[in-house]
Amino acid sequence: MLLQVSDLTVRYGRTIQGLADVDVDVPEGSVTAVLGANGAGKSTLLRAISGTLPLHRGKVAQGKVSLEGRDITRLDPAEIVAAGVVQVPENRQIFGTMTVEENLRAGALIVPKDKRGPARDRVYELFPRLLERRTQRAGLLSGGEQQMLAMGRALMSSPKLLLLDEPSLGLAPKMITLIGEIISEINAAGTAVLLVEQNAAMALKVAQNVVVLEVGRLALTGTAADVKDSPELAALYLGGHGDSHESDAQSDGEAAAPRTPVARRTLSKWQG
Numbered sequence: 001m002l003l004q005v006s007d008l009t010v011r012y013g014r015t016i017q018g019l020a021d022v023d024v025d026v027p028e029g030s031v032t033a034v035l036g037a038n039g040a041g042k043s044t045l046l047r048a049i050s051g052t053l054p055l056h057r058g059k060v061a062q063g064k065v066s067l068e069g070r071d072i073t074r075l076d077p078a079e080i081v082a083a084g085v086v087q088v089p090e091n092r093q094i095f096g097t098m099t100v101e102e103n104l105r106a107g108a109l110i111v112p113k114d115k116r117g118p119a120r121d122r123v124y125e126l127f128p129r130l131l132e133r134r135t136q137r138a139g140l141l142s143g144g145e146q147q148m149l150a151m152g153r154a155l156m157s158s159p160k161l162l163l164l165d166e167p168s169l170g171l172a173p174k175m176i177t178l179i180g181e182i183i184s185e186i187n188a189a190g191t192a193v194l195l196v197e198q199n200a201a202m203a204l205k206v207a208q209n210v211v212v213l214e215v216g217r218l219a220l221t222g223t224a225a226d227v228k229d230s231p232e233l234a235a236l237y238l239g240g241h242g243d244s245h246e247s248d249a250q251s252d253g254e255a256a257a258p259r260t261p262v263a264r265r266t267l268s269k270w271q272g
C-alpha cells in the first residue's frame with residue numbers, strides 16, 4: 001500500500017474534532033477520491049497527510065499516516081514533500097507576480113539541478129497551455145490555467161503521491177472535464193493521486209476508489225463503480241446539501257433523497 005491512514009483523529013484546539021477514527025488506503029498507482037459535503041473533514045485529511053495541520057492550529061490526536069510502511073505522521077511538511085507527497089492547496093497559491101516558468105521553478109527547489117529541465121519539459125508536455133504562457137505573469141492566467149500551474153508546480157518534484165484539494169472549485173464545466181482528464185493522464189504516467197472533491201461526477205469518473213466522509217467520520221468506502229450507483233451516496237452526499245457542484249452529478253431526482261444518518265459501510269474491498 002502506498003499510503004495508509006489508520007484510525008486517524010484530528011483536533012483543532014482543545015475541543016473541535018476535525019476527523020474521528022478515519023481509515024483511508026491509497027493503493028500504488030491509483031486515484032482515490034475523497035468526497036463529502038462542506039465541513040466533512042476533507043481538507044483536514046489532506047492537512048494531516050501533508051503535515052500542515054499545525055499551520056491551522058490542528059494536531060493528530062490519535063492514529064497514524066504511513067507512506068510505503070514508513071510512519072510520516074510527525075514529519076514536518078518539507079520532510080513529507082521530500083518523502084514524495086506533494087499537495088496542491090485548495091486556493092492554488094500560485095505566485096501571481098511571477099511568470100509561469102518561475103512558478104514551476106519554485107516547485108523544483110528540492111530537485112537536483114540536472115533533473116529540473118526534464119521535469120519542466122514533462123510538465124509542459126502535460127500542460128501545453130502552460131508552455132504557450134510560460135513568460136506570462138501567473139496572475140493573468142484564467143482560473144483553470146492557474147489550477148494547471150499549481151498542479152504542474154507540484155509535479156516538478158515527481159511525487160509518488162499528489163494530493164489535490166478541490167481542483168474543480170470555481171471552474172467552468174468544460175475546464176472541469178479537462179482537469180479530470182489531466183488527472184487521469186498524471187495517474188497513467190505513474191503518480192498516485194488522492195483527490196478531494198465536492199464535484200462527485202468528476203471524481204467518480206477519474207477515481208478507482210472512493211471514500212465518503214460525513215462530519216469527520218468515514219461514511220462509505222468502495223470502488224468508484226460501486227459507490228457511483230449506490231443509494232448511500234445519494235443519501236450521504238448528493239442529498240440535502242444543495243451545492244451546485246453536486247446537482248450535475250445526478251439529475252434524475254435521486255439527489256433529493258432524504259439525508260439519513262447511515263452507519264459506516266464498506267461496499268466492497270479495495271481493488272488490488
Ligand SMILES: Nc1ncnc2c1ncn2[C@@H]1O[C@H](COP(=O)(O)OP(=O)(O)OP(=O)(O)O)[C@@H](O)[C@H]1O
Nearest residue numbers: 012016017018036037038039040041042043044056
Ligand atoms: N483551522 C481550523 N480551526 C478550527 N476548526 C477547523 C479548522 N479547519 C477546519 N475546522 C473544522 O473541522 C471540520 C472539518 O473541516 P474541513 O475544512 O476539513 O472540511 P472540508 O470537508 O474540507 O470542508 P470544505 O469543503 O468546506 O473545505 C469542520 O467542522 C471545520 O469547522
